[in-house]
Structures are given as structure tokens and as C-alpha cells.
Amino acid sequence: MAAYCSASWINLSGAKRVIKALVNGLFSESISINSRGLSYGDGLFETISIVNGSPEFIDFHLERLSSDCDRLRISCDINAIRRDIFSLLKHADGNRHVIKVLVTRAESGRGYKPTFNIVADRIVILDALAISDIRHSQLGVKLRLCNHRLGINADLAGIKHLSRLENVMARSEWSSLDIVEGLVMDSAGHVVEGTMSNVFLVKDGELQTPALHRCGVAGIMRRVILDQIAPSLQIKTRVKDLYLKDVFASEELFMCNSLIGIWPVVAIGCHHKTIGKLTRSIQGSLANKDFEGA
Amino acid sequence: MAAYCSASWINLSGAKRVIKALVNGLFSESISINSRGLSYGDGLFETISIVNGSPEFIDFHLERLSSDCDRLRISCDINAIRRDIFSLLKHADGNRHVIKVLVTRAESGRGYKPTFNIVADRIVILDALAISDIRHSQLGVKLRLCNHRLGINADLAGIKHLSRLENVMARSEWSSLDIVEGLVMDSAGHVVEGTMSNVFLVKDGELQTPALHRCGVAGIMRRVILDQIAPSLQIKTRVKDLYLKDVFASEELFMCNSLIGIWPVVAIGCHHKTIGKLTRSIQGSLANKDFEGA
Structure with a gap:
């Protein structure tokens, strides 16, 4: 040797x-x-x-x-x-x-x-952990709508596996520091997730997030919000197929993962959003850990 | 340290x-x-x-x-x-x-x-190199039709990248030594490739292989056959979308890669095939390296 x-x-x-x-x-x-x-x-x-x-x-x-x-x-x-x-x-x-x-x-x-x-x-x-800009949680973030689409593969959907070249490709689309995360769709046009996060939207007072039976990663913070925070705040949730029109028509929009917590979205491309009350109350609940199991 | x-x-x-x-x-x-x-x-x-x-x-x-x-x-x-x-x-x-x-x-x-x-x-x-059974080239191989489908991702199609969990999943479907390779389709039902090889079929005396603009790996042996061996033998080639009905209706069928060379297919599931003249002449050309650039 x-x-x-x-x-x-x-x-x-x-x-x-x-x-x-x-x-x-x-x-x-x-x-x-x-x-x-x-x-x-x-x-x-x-x-x-x-x-x-x-x-x-x-x-x-x-x-x-x-x-x-x-x-x-x-x-x-x-x-x-x-x-x-x-x-x-x-x-x-x-x-x-x-x-x-x-x-x-x-x-x-x-x-x-x-x-x-x-x-x-x-x-x-x-x-x-390189501390991300805490202003992201307070002031919100701008998203890019990624060109790169995720392949549909039910057998691997939801799994946080190591074959992540699709996420690398999506994340490689921008370098501007002004854009913090990218929203990614699948090859059939469903909204799936961020490049490194899950996405939630608010519509008619209900919290909605994409179903992940075709592709995407079922994140832990997504589960915490669905299973613990939303019930503790008596917010109705729905996991369903979502499309860009739902994103644009949503009353609130935020991204989440285990490291960043919750980032409200203030813009996706040139489309502007407002940070809403439900997003703030979910952020508050997460920060104070005032939900069962926290 | x-x-x-x-x-x-x-x-x-x-x-x-x-x-x-x-x-x-x-x-x-x-x-x-x-x-x-x-x-x-x-x-x-x-x-x-x-x-x-x-x-x-x-x-x-x-x-x-x-x-x-x-x-x-x-x-x-x-x-x-x-x-x-x-x-x-x-x-x-x-x-x-x-x-x-x-x-x-x-x-x-x-x-x-x-x-x-x-x-x-x-x-x-x-x-x-663990020598594979040389009888595979002579006597042909049996294929499994894999249940696992490949996700469609045009940006990554053709590339021999390291995110290969789909191939692992397809290859994990069988352990019988009697089955040597699996045929894999994409999520839309196109025939794409083997788990570790490319696929060719013969129809009306023409050599056909799947177009790989949606997914799959564009293998080197596939290129050698398309660009060098087939022209040297004056065999017409066509790269196109292929479906299972084309595979079943084909006159000849074979798999190829850089290590195995060419394996004629004698069965896919319970559907039997015959080893044909074109397959044998392409195998002969490859063995004798009697084509330009060999």
C-alpha cells in the first residue's frame, strides 16, 4: 500500500x-x-x-x-x-x-x-450551519419559476434519495442573490415543490400543498405543518394536485424545510404576493413550538 | 487526526x-x-x-x-x-x-x-471483468419486461449520469439467473432500453432503436452499431419512438453495451423470439472489427 x-x-x-x-x-x-x-x-x-x-x-x-x-x-x-x-x-x-x-x-x-x-x-x-438571512423569514423571498421539470416516477416519489441531479439542474438556473428559491413543476405541469423545500399555499382560508405521489420529496417540515401545526391552529389542510394557476390565485404562499423553517413568498417571477395572516401564525407556532409533539 | x-x-x-x-x-x-x-x-x-x-x-x-x-x-x-x-x-x-x-x-x-x-x-x-456467460452471445438471452418505468426528463435524457436509482429499481425486480436483462419503458409507455443496455429490433429488414430524447442512456455500443457497423453492412437504421407492440412484432431483437457486446433476445416474458441473420451479421462484424473506425 x-x-x-x-x-x-x-x-x-x-x-x-x-x-x-x-x-x-x-x-x-x-x-x-x-x-x-x-x-x-x-x-x-x-x-x-x-x-x-x-x-x-x-x-x-x-x-x-x-x-x-x-x-x-x-x-x-x-x-x-x-x-x-x-x-x-x-x-x-x-x-x-x-x-x-x-x-x-x-x-x-x-x-x-x-x-x-x-x-x-x-x-x-x-x-x-451557514446562517441564512433571517430577513427571509421576516420579509419574505422571491422565487424563480424553474424551467427544469421533474420526471414522474411513482416508485421513487416522496423519497429523499441520493439521485438528485434534477434538483441540481433546477437550482443551477439562477445565480442572482435576489432570487432565493425556485418553484419546480413535473413533466405533466403539476406544481411539486421548491428545489430544496416544500411549498404551501392558502386558498379560501385552507392550507394546500401538492400531492407527492408522482415525484418530489415529502419533507419533514411539511409533515410537521400538516400533522401538528395546522391542527393545533385549527387550520384546514388539503393535499392535492396543484397547478400554476392555483399558485398565482393563492391568497398566501410559503416554502418550508427543516433548516429554513418557513419562508413567506413575496414574488414568483414578476407576479407579486402578500405575506398573510395564516403564514404568520404558522411561523409563530413553529417558533414558539406551541403544538403537540414539539 | x-x-x-x-x-x-x-x-x-x-x-x-x-x-x-x-x-x-x-x-x-x-x-x-x-x-x-x-x-x-x-x-x-x-x-x-x-x-x-x-x-x-x-x-x-x-x-x-x-x-x-x-x-x-x-x-x-x-x-x-x-x-x-x-x-x-x-x-x-x-x-x-x-x-x-x-x-x-x-x-x-x-x-x-x-x-x-x-x-x-x-x-x-x-x-x-467477471466474464459473463459467453453463451449469452451465442444462444441468446431471456428478458424480463420491467414494471419500473423511467421518468421523462428531456434535460437529462441520453446522459450517463450518476443519478441511476431508476436503473437499480428496475434491476431489483428479478433474481432468477434464467433472466439476464430487463426491458424498461418510460412513464408514457415508450420502450427505452435495458436496465444496463440499449435495445435494437429488426423490422422489414431495417434496424430500429428507441429515440432517447425523453430518458435513457445513449450507449457507446449503440453509437458504434448506428454509425459504423450498420452502414458498413449496408443495413438501414432508424431511431424512433418504439412501443411494446413493435418489440413483439419485431423479426429480431437484441441488447447491447460496451462490455457485453451484443446479446440476441430469445424471449421477453413468455413471448419467444428467434435469433436472426441481421443480428448474427452485426455480431460478426463487431467480433472481426471489419468496419470503419474499429
Whole structure:
């Protein structure tokens, strides 16, 4: 092995972000070039917000991970991941952090064929969180309507898997700092989600969000809003097919995910929106955690 | 760094395949857990057959890699990859080998947004090739008609990218050794490809293969057949939308890729096919390399 480079990884761009990371429970910052996560995007991930040293909605995150593993027939040790997360939290200082969990189907022979009876490789990363502009939550954000469309694939719909080139393509459409997020449709013209977030709109006092049975990621903050915050505020919710006309005709519009919380939308392209009362009350409920299970 | 595991990679399954690998030109078998190839399937790959120490159709492979990089706006040093390939060939013994090239968009900050002005990371792997049953070429193979459908995404169609979970899902549908490959359709019902190969059929003496402007991978062997072998044999070709009825009504049917060459199809599900003269003449031409550019 003497001829091998002593550095575990030779990185052209020199980027360095990770605070600490565990690969299958041991400190490491590299994975095998044979990883099926790298070769085929054959795996899953979770992004968990750490606030005051505590992983927010960790049970929801691990529940989704477990359920998505079942759908992809990936065998995963969820308890070991939970242990890894809490082990890494000891290395978090007082700032805000993010834990990223990656699960990749363990290596098998070459080729797409997966092996189902091998426990997946797990990667748990503690990272500092670049604080996004908190004005986004207060003043709202402008959206781009992305040209890139998501392919329809019911078998993979809702799953937070590693084959995310579509999201990269959609996010690559703009560089202006004035635009904060992009709204993405599927190839049949349904509104699906943001490039990195879910979308909600308010119509006739009802909170609506796209059904995700064709494509898209079923986000944890989306679930928190649907299952916990909206009921606690006695807001009616509806998960249904939505179209651009619904977005434009909506009384309120906001984006959400586990890290950003809730961003009201003030413009989509040249179409302007107003930040509304329901959005503000949901933001308030989330901030104060005055809902069941928070 | 003393607290870090000395092994560059902790692999639960213990799989070991690689003979030698270069990561950005240096011997290594690991990559960073921050690789955008792992995080998002944000990259490309090529699988090149090494026969008698020589990489087959290497110019076609590197041309496609370069062209696909342009489509994804990945900045890649193709000459360095060519050097890496020939450097690794010194480690190939007399057996058949395969070179796998992976290009992943270099790391940037967290999130989907790509950085366009950084040279991609390159991974070049020399691997022993598990010899597939040569009887497949002679006696033909049985196909499964896969339930899993490919999502339609014109921006990514044809590209051999790393977001390949759809292929994994399709390939996971069967484990019987009697079935060798699966035929995959898109969500709109067009026949697209095999899980790891392209498909050709013969109708009225004409060679037809699916148009790949909605999804699928435009394989190198497909190009060799369309651009070189068929013209040299004076066989008319047509790239068009094809449906299952065309497959069932075809006079001949075969699958192809850079490693397997050409596999005649003798059955798809319970529907039987006969190996035909055109398939045999194309196989003969490929074996004897009696076409321009071979």
C-alpha cells in the first residue's frame, strides 16, 4: 500500500466543511469509490437541524429514513444512526449546526443489481450551519419559476434519495442573490415543490400543498405543518394536485424545510404576493413550538 | 487526526474489487463524504472495455463524457482522464478488464447549487471483468419486461449520469439467473432500453432503436452499431419512438453495451423470439472489427 497516497482523499477544489463525521460509527471523512451511493445514487439522506444542541424532529427524520429504506429495500440500522447523531452532538459548540445522515446501499458486485441482505453503510456528518438571512423569514423571498421539470416516477416519489441531479439542474438556473428559491413543476405541469423545500399555499382560508405521489420529496417540515401545526391552529389542510394557476390565485404562499423553517413568498417571477395572516401564525407556532409533539 | 480511523474507509460488507484506482491522478480508493457525486448523483460515468490491453472505443467514450459534461456544465479535464486510463493499463494483466471513469462536479458549499468554474474530480478505476456467460452471445438471452418505468426528463435524457436509482429499481425486480436483462419503458409507455443496455429490433429488414430524447442512456455500443457497423453492412437504421407492440412484432431483437457486446433476445416474458441473420451479421462484424473506425 506504500504507493498509495497517504491522504484519504485528494480534493481538487480544496473545500473543507465537515466538523466531525462518522462512517459506520468510526471517525472518517471518506468513503470507498465503490460506494453504491456514489456509483448509482443508491441511497437516502436526511438533513437535521440542531438547535441548542438538540436535533429537531429527530423521530420524524428517523421514521422517514426507515420508511424510505423499506421502500428501496435498503437494510439500515436506525438505532446505530441515532447513536451516531448523539455521539457527534458532543462536538457541537454553541452555534447552530446541521446533521446530515447518508445511508447508501452496501457495496455488492459491479452492476445495478442490489443485494438486499447486507446492512447499509451509514455516514453521519456534523456541519456548521451557514446562517441564512433571517430577513427571509421576516420579509419574505422571491422565487424563480424553474424551467427544469421533474420526471414522474411513482416508485421513487416522496423519497429523499441520493439521485438528485434534477434538483441540481433546477437550482443551477439562477445565480442572482435576489432570487432565493425556485418553484419546480413535473413533466405533466403539476406544481411539486421548491428545489430544496416544500411549498404551501392558502386558498379560501385552507392550507394546500401538492400531492407527492408522482415525484418530489415529502419533507419533514411539511409533515410537521400538516400533522401538528395546522391542527393545533385549527387550520384546514388539503393535499392535492396543484397547478400554476392555483399558485398565482393563492391568497398566501410559503416554502418550508427543516433548516429554513418557513419562508413567506413575496414574488414568483414578476407576479407579486402578500405575506398573510395564516403564514404568520404558522411561523409563530413553529417558533414558539406551541403544538403537540414539539 | 490521531482520533480518526487509520483505514480510509470502513466498509460493512467487506467487498473488494478494485485492482488499482486513481483519484485526481493519485492512487487512492476513497473519496470525500462531501463529494457531490455521493450527495446528489451530480456527475457522470463511463465503462470502457479493455481487450488485449487496449481500451475499446476510447475516443467515443471520451467524446460522450465531454459532451455530457457540457450539457451538465461540469468542467472536466478529459486529457487528464485519458492519461489516467493509460497509466492504469500498465497494471492490467492478460485477463479482460474494465475501466470505470467517474467524474463528479467538484465540491462547493452545502446545497444543490453547483459551482461552474471548478474542475471536476475524476476517479478512474481498473477492475477485473467477471466474464459473463459467453453463451449469452451465442444462444441468446431471456428478458424480463420491467414494471419500473423511467421518468421523462428531456434535460437529462441520453446522459450517463450518476443519478441511476431508476436503473437499480428496475434491476431489483428479478433474481432468477434464467433472466439476464430487463426491458424498461418510460412513464408514457415508450420502450427505452435495458436496465444496463440499449435495445435494437429488426423490422422489414431495417434496424430500429428507441429515440432517447425523453430518458435513457445513449450507449457507446449503440453509437458504434448506428454509425459504423450498420452502414458498413449496408443495413438501414432508424431511431424512433418504439412501443411494446413493435418489440413483439419485431423479426429480431437484441441488447447491447460496451462490455457485453451484443446479446440476441430469445424471449421477453413468455413471448419467444428467434435469433436472426441481421443480428448474427452485426455480431460478426463487431467480433472481426471489419468496419470503419474499429
